[in-house]
Amino acid sequence: MKTICEQPLDQVRPGETLGRDALDATGNRLLAAGTELSTKTLALLQRRGIKGVAIVRENKLSGEQTETLQQTFEQQLELRFRKVQDDPSMQRLQTLLRDYRLGESVT
Amino acid sequence: MSTNSTFPLQTAPPQEEGQAPSPGTGENSAGLQLTLVTLEKEIQQLPALSVIVSEVLALIDRGDVELTVLMQKIGQDQALTARVLRVVNSPFYGFSRHIGSLKDAGMMLGVHTLRNIVMAAGIMGHFPPGEDRDFDRLSFWQHAIGTGVATRVLAGHCGLDEETAFSAGLLHDIGKLVMAVYFPADFDQVLAWRDEQDCLLKDAEQAVLGFDHSLVGARVAQKWKLPEAIIEAIQHHHVPDSVADIPFATLVHVADILCRGLEIGHGGDTLMPTLDVAAMQRVGLDWEALRTALPEIEALNTGTNLMAIE
Numbered sequence: 187m188k189t190i191c192e193q194p195l196d197q198v199r200p201g202e203t204l205g206r207d208a209l210d211a212t213g214n215r216l217l218a219a220g221t222e223l224s225t226k227t228l229a230l231l232q233r234r235g236i237k238g239v240a241i242v243r244e245n246k247l248s249g250e251q252t253e254t255l256q257q258t259f260e261q262q263l264e265l266r267f268r269k270v271q272d273d274p275s276m277q278r279l280q281t282l283l284r285d286y287r288l289g290e291s292v293t
Numbered sequence: 294m295s296t297n298s299t300f301p302l303q304t305a306p307p308q309e310e311g312q313a314p315s316p317g318t319g320e321n322s323a324g325l326q327l328t329l330v331t332l333e334k335e336i337q338q339l340p341a342l343s344v345i346v347s348e349v350l351a352l353i354d355r356g357d358v359e360l361t362v363l364m365q366k367i368g369q370d371q372a373l374t375a376r377v378l379r380v381v382n383s384p385f386y387g388f389s390r391h392i393g394s395l396k397d398a399g400m401m402l403g404v405h406t407l408r409n410i411v412m413a414a415g416i417m418g419h420f421p422p423g424e425d426r427d428f429d430r431l432s433f434w435q436h437a438i439g440t441g442v443a444t445r446v447l448a449g450h451c452g453l454d455e456e457t458a459f460s461a462g463l464l465h466d467i468g469k470l471v472m473a474v475y476f477p478a479d480f481d482q483v484l485a486w487r488d489e490q491d492c493l494l495k496d497a498e499q500a501v502l503g504f505d506h507s508l509v510g511a512r513v514a515q516k517w518k519l520p521e522a523i524i525e526a527i528q529h530h531h532v533p534d535s536v537a538d539i540p541f542a543t544l545v546h547v548a549d550i551l552c553r554g555l556e557i558g559h560g561g562d563t564l565m566p567t568l569d570v571a572a573m574q575r576v577g578l579d580w581e582a583l584r585t586a587l588p589e590i591e592a593l594n595t596g597t598n599l600m601a602i603e
Binding site: 238285 | 491492493550553554555556563564565567568570580583584585587588589592
């Protein structure tokens with residue numbers, strides 16, 4: 187399964203693929219989603235002060251392991267958010283955290 | 294360094310003449326030492342920060358201090374020196390080589406950064422990780438450091454001072470620790486209420502005491518003469534909307550919530566306060582900023598080990 191996950195720039199290797207557009211501080215697009223990163227483009231991102239990017243990663247866990255991990259994390263989040271389930275902003279935050287932890291599924 | 298034995302736990306609360314036995318909210322509590330009436334006086338009686346920490350901060354605030362004098366002063370306290378070097382070598386500052394001496398640390402960081410580091414190190418040294426009944430200081434500090442790191446990352450997004458941000462985040466819950474250490478009997482009642490009601494620690498404090506750790510923390514920060522921006526952030530981190538012009542309160546508010554979501558340490562309960570989205574947007578943070586902040590926070594926090602003592 188492929189997922190998109192946020193990574194600090196120093197942990198990204200040449201050959202990896204951007205999962206989302208890389209934007210600078212003012213929102214200008216530096217590189218488009220789907221770009222395969224090279225040493226040169228990574229250096230460019232660093233020069234532009236980018237600290238992290240979204241990368242497409244192949245999930246190495248088996249389907250079963252992934253499911254267990256997902257369930258554990260979902261339970262943890264649900265426990266943490268148990269008193270604010272009805273608040274739309276908190277629902278959005280919960281989704282944000284889930285996507286960050288588990289990676290957005292790439293369809 | 295010892296743990297609890299350094300702190301004179303006040304067991305017999307001094308009774309004010311003619312004072313009602315429970316001048317807090319009364320309904321949910323009995324025989325409290327800490328009430329709205331006694332708060333100011335009780336805080337004034339708390340121990341000062343170590344002499345050396347106080348002297349270093351005072352020297353810096355006088356404004357004309359020589360770096361070498363400052364470094365000699367810090368060097369008199371071994372634990373403080375070790376902590377300062379630990380912070381200097383944390384990933385915040387990104388120095389490519391290990392900084393092994395105070396002299397180098399001072400030259401590379403400058404007085405403003407040094408002031409924040411001494412303050413943070415001094416307060417952490419005042420409450421070393423130890424066992425309090427039902428309150429784990431190590432997890433408390435892990436949450437505090439994580440929140441400091443997160444506040445710093447968010448400040449970077451907003452173009453605000455990152456040093457002040459770190460200190461504000463680190464110290465935002467100091468009132469909880471003060472209550473746990475110096476007013477353990479009162480705090481036990483708060484924890485019992487929290488467990489009974491399954492509520493946020495601050496709501497339990499409000500119910501039992503009639504005020505919460507943000508007020509206690511702000512009063513202690515005043516007693517220790519911390520900078521105004523940090524006092525305000527401590528006092529308002531749960532209701533940043535009431536102080537539209539104190540961005541650090543908002544940054545700490547958001548940072549605290551993110552660290553709870555990332556399960557960094559333990560801030561005293563297992564719940565989520567509600568995010569004040571309006572306040573968050575007013576300081577220039579949006580959902581996209583939060584998303585990009587998460588990996589930065591975790592990466593920076595993983596490399597930041599301020600608690601271990603050499």
